[in-house]
Amino acid sequence: MNIPNTKNPRIIVIGGGFAGINFIKKLKKLKAQIVLFDRHNYHTFQPLLYQVSTAGLEADSIAYPLRKIFRKHTDFHFRLAEVNRIDAEHKEIVTSIGNLTYDYLVIATGTRTNYFGNENIENNCMPMKTVPQALNIRSLMLQNIEKADITDDETERKRLLNFVIAGAGPTGVELAGALAEFRKGILENDYPELDEDEMNVHIIEGLDRVLPPMSETVSKKAQKYLENLGVQVHLKTFIKDYDGKTVTTKDGKKFETATFIWAAGVTGALVKGIDGKALVEKANRYKVDKFNRIIGFDAIYALGDIALMESDAYPKGHPQVAQPAIQQGKNLGENFKRMFSNKKMEPFEYFDKGTMATVGRNKAVVDIKKLHFGGAVAWFLWMFVHLWFLVGFRNRVITFFNWTYSYINYDRAARLIIRPFKKGI
Template structure:
C-alpha cells in the first residue's frame, strides 16, 4: 500500500475534479504515486442534470458529490480546495490562492466554461447553465418571473416575464426547453391559477439547420418534433447578435422582448496562466499528442474538454466534448502512468463512441448508439437508466431516482423554492 506522506514517490497534481479528473483519481488509487487533486469547489458536479435543478425537478445536492468522500479511503491521494492562479512549468510548481505545490507530473482537467463569443451584453445579461450556482440562479429567475407576472396588471407587460428564450439547440438547450414546456403544462395551472398558461412561451434558437447537431439527422428530426409537440417554438438558422436585458436582437434584425435569455450556445476551455499561449488552439484548448501530453512537455498532460487531440485516426478534428471522452482519456492515462513506472511503451488514446442521447420531457427522448438510432418511450427509459448509473455515489442515485418517481406519479416538481433570490445585473 502506498501513502501520500511517502516523499519518495513521484507527485502527480490533477487540476479539476470533473469527469476526467475524478476518474483519473480513481485509477491512481494505491498506485506508486503521490496524487493531489485541486479544485475550487469541494464537490464534483454531474453536469448533464443541471437543467433539472433549474427546472425544479431535483435538488442541487443530488448531483453534487464531495471529493473527500470519494478519496477519503485512498491512502496515496489528497484533496485541497484551491483556485489555481498560475502554473510554472520550468520550476514544476502550481501556484494557488492557498499556497504553492510542487509536482513531477501535472494533469490539467479544468473542463470548459460558457462561451459568449465576445458578446459583452450576452455575457452580462444572459443566464448560463454550466454549474450548480448557475442552475440555482436560473431556478430562482424562473420562479421570480412567475411571481412578477402575477402582480403585473397589463397583460402585454406580462409577456416579457413569461417568455423564455433558450439560445443553443444542443442537448442542454433541448432538454431545458422540454423541462420548461412541462412546467407550463403541469405546474403553472396549479401554482399560478391567475395566469393563463397560454401566456407562457418557450423559444429555442439554433444557429444551425437542425437541433442536436452532434447527433444523427434522425434524432435531430425527432427532437424537433418532440419539442414542438410540447409547444416550444423552434427557430433554426437563426443567430442572436445582441441582448440588453429586455430585447433580443436576431441576426436578421428581428427583435424579441424577453427578460429571460438562457445561453447554452457554446463552451470554451478553461486555460491556465503560465502555459504558453501559442499552445492554445481552437476552442481555447490545449493541443495534445496521442498520449494526452501537451505539445512541448513530457510531464504535463490535458484531458477532457480542455484537450484537443488530432492524433486519433478516426477523429482528426478532435473528439466530441462529452463526459465519456474525458473518462476514456483518464482511464488510458491511468494505464500509461503505470506503464511509465514500469518503463514500458505508452498506449496511444483511441476514442470509442458509445453513443449519445437527449431527453425531451416525459416519455420522449432520442438515443444514438453505434449502429442504431431510436426515440420515444424506450429511449426515455434508456436515458434515465444510463444517467442514474453514471451518477457518483449510491445516495445521489437514490435521491435522483426518488425525485423522478415523485415527478412521474404526481406530475409535480416539488422543489419550487426561491432559496436565494436571483439579482439581475443593472
C-alpha cells in the same frame, strides 16, 4: 500550503470533473502523492444541471463531495483553490493559496461558457455551467412567474413569462423541453390565475436543425417532440444582442424576455503558462499526443474537454462531452500505473458509446452507431444511463425517487426560491 513532504512522486490534478476523478480513481494503489485542486469542493454531474435549473432535482442530487470520493486513498490531498498559472520550467503551479511543485501535472479543467466576445450578452444572460448558475436560473424562473402572477401590466406579464434559450444542442433542447413540461404540469395547478398559453418557450439555433451533433433522423424527432410540447423553434437564426429586456437577432427579430438562458457554446478553461505549439488558440484546447501528454512537455498532461487529440476519425479532437473525458481519465490512470512499473504506455482509443438527449416525459432520442431512435424506450435508456453514471449511491437513490415521483404526479418538487436571485450577486 501545508501539503506534506513526500519521497514519492507528486501528481497534481487540476479539476474534479469526469476526467479528473476517473484518472485519480485508477491511482488508488499507486505509490504517489496526489493533490487535487478545484474551485468547488464537489464533483458536478453536468448532464443533469438543467434539471436543477428547472426544479426537477435538488442540487445535492447531482453534486458529490470530492474528499468523500477519495477518502480511501492513502496519500490524497484536496485543496479548494484557483490555479492561476503553471510554471513549467520550475515544475510548479501558482494558486490562490500558494505555490506547489509537481513531478507530474494533469490538467482537467473542462470548459467555460463562450459568449463569442459579446459583452452585453455575457453581462445580462443566464449561463448554465455550474450548480450556482443552475440555482440562479431556478430562482429567476420562479421569481418571474411569481411577479407575473401579481402584475396588472399585460406587457410586463408577457415579458416575465417569455423564456428564450440560445442554442439547440443537447443542453438547450433538454432545457426547453423541461420548461415546456413545467408549464404543462405546474402552471395550471399552482397559478390558477395565469393562463398556461401565456408562458412561452423559445429556442434559437443558428444552424438549420436542432441537435446538430446528432443524426438528422433524431434531430427531426427531437424538433417534433419540442413543437408538440409547444416550444417555438427558431432555426437559421443568430442572436445579435440582449440588453436585459430584449433579445435581438441578426435578421431583426425581437423577443421581449426577462429570462434569457445562454446554451450556445463553450470554450476551453485554460490555465495560464502553456502556449505556443501546445495551444490550439481557436479551440482554446491543449494539443496532446496519443497518451494525452501535452505536445512539447514531458510531465504535463491534459484530459477531457481541454485536450485536443487529433486522429483520422477525429481530426478536430474528440467531442466535448462526458464519455471522452471518462475514458481518457481511466486510460491515463492505467498508463501511470504502467509507467511506474516501467511498462509501455498504451495509446488512447475512443469507444463511441452513442449520444442521447431527452426532450421530456417519455420523449428522448438516441444515436448508437447505426441505430437512431426516439420515444419511450429511448427515454428509459437515457434515465438508466444517467443514473448509472451519477457519482454516489445516495445520489442515484434520490434521483431515482425524484424521477419516479415526477413521473407519477407530473410534479417538480424542487420549485423553491431558497436563494433569491439578484443580478450582480
